[in-house]
Amino acid sequence: MGVVNVTPDSFSDGGVWFDTPSAVAQGRLLRAQGAQWVDVGGESTRPGALRVDEQEELRRVLPVVRELAAEGVSVSIDTMRACVAAQAVAAGATMVNDVSGGLADPDMAAVVADSDAQFVAMHWRGHSTQMQSRATYADVVTQVCDELGERVLALTAAGIPAHRIILDPGLGFAKTFEHNWALLRGLDQVATLGHRMLIGASRKGFLGRVGRGADGVRDPHERDVATAVTSAYAADAGVWCLRVHDVVATVDALDVWAAWRGSEGAGA
């Protein structure tokens, strides 16, 4: 899954695809590079980010979703708002990627239930201004699994068939660096929930610290090799979808992983 953030302030690509033609061109490019989904978002969720107004979010994402979907791209809409999800699905999106797992908007589950869209439910403990203060766990893997399991119960009770729900442990959302690594190590436990898994490790801060000692950190654009390596390990751990900014590197990594296993890769 390639990422197109139609935002001025996302941590790694904010402002780069902020106008519709650039965002559409980037979506096309990601698909040509081997992305099977293009995830379009109009609200930054980086730590500390303030919420964007609903009308502005719609203005940012809808023309991009409409144009890419019309060209046959499988589009995912990255939103926490039911109204944005509904309009994006009407414009051709076939997946709703909600970083709050349906918690931020009480109408989200019903909107998704009424559609045929896939639903990515990410582990979430609150909006960007609060989330890092909520990164407290006795056992992060067990608690994230329990909280995701509760979301599945609520979402299926609201009418979303279980087979349409994809689970994401929410790397970087109410997680410390060490929590992110623990969750990657614990993906087999997330898998026991019985859903397809998606992860969004791409360019995140914990990858920027690898190999850099206590205080060193790489810039977001210098994290694509680390992201691709993570993609291969995640695929090996059974992850169904990797949400990444640099599709070329992850497709390469998945091709190597697949060749190693003797099966077909992402680019095959």
Ligand code: PMM
């Ligand atoms: N991370 C970001 C945005 N959306 N969606 C899912 N499902 N999982 C994630 O980890 C995730 C996401 C933040 O990264 P960005 O600002 O580069 O989009």
